[in-house]
Amino acid sequence: DQQVKQNSPSLSVQEGRISILNCDYTNSMFDYFLWYKKYPAEGPTFLISISSIKDKNEDGRFTVFLNKSAKHLSLHIVPSQPGDSAVYFCAATFNYGQNFVFGPGTRLSVLP
Amino acid sequence: EPEVTQTPSHQVTQMGQEVILRCVPISNHLYFYWYRQILGQKVEFLVSFYNNEISEKSEIFDDQFSVERPDGSNFTLKIRSTKLEDSAMYFCASRGGQLGNQPQHFGDGTRLSIL
Secondary structure, eight states: OOSEEOOOSEEEEETTSOEEEEEEEOOTTOOEEEEEEEOTTSOOEEEEEEETTOSEEEETTEEEEEETTTTEEEEEESSOOGGGOEEEEEEEEOTTOSOOEEOOOEEEEEEO | OOOOEEEOSEEEEOTTOOEEEEEEOOTTOOEEEEEEEOTTSOOEEEEEEETTEEEEEOTTOOTTEEEEOOSSSOEEEEESSOOGGGOEEEEEEEEOOOSSOOOOEEOOOEEEEEO
16 A cells, blocks of 8 residues: 555656656545655765644755645656766654655666 | 764574564653664664653554663563564664654664574
8 A cells, every 4th residue: 555656657857947846645544744864884864854733945046846635746856966866765753653655765866 | 963872783683582682772862762673674663761661652562562761771572482583773862852753763783683
């Protein structure tokens, strides 16, 4: 049961351009969503989050958009940098939940 | 910046042996977690721990698994009799005790290889 989906296993973007990573979820109970970045041989690093009472949250080059009616969220990275190349995981939980449900990840490659 | 630390970084164990994976969460955090990632698959929740007891666990976390916070700083995951399919990266995470939604912060993981 894939409650959190990331349908693009990989994405390549030119340096300086916008990267858009997408995530869909099926459980309408989810009310808190996060994006994590993961480099090889390291653990996931928290990037940005959004609660269901908002539709946008911005932190520097990173913006997360939430569309509750479509059960869809996206992460925008502008401008993209080569150091952003990593695997990006979408995660979701509800009711201050203990259990984060992770998507399968999207590998972003930012080309110089 | 405070971080979650995990030891060892790589553990090789014979099938059937017991293994203990160790984690030192961020010092003022109150909620602790274990996740695993089998090679090529997604990160999966195993267990959460608060106030010295398990608060939630997944189907993966069967009787072969146990967790403990023995001394107020370490948080351990024990697998009693390892199986080949236990080979995976195991991630520890922690979060603070403030009310409301907060991110979990992850360690760099222990790669467990069962021979």
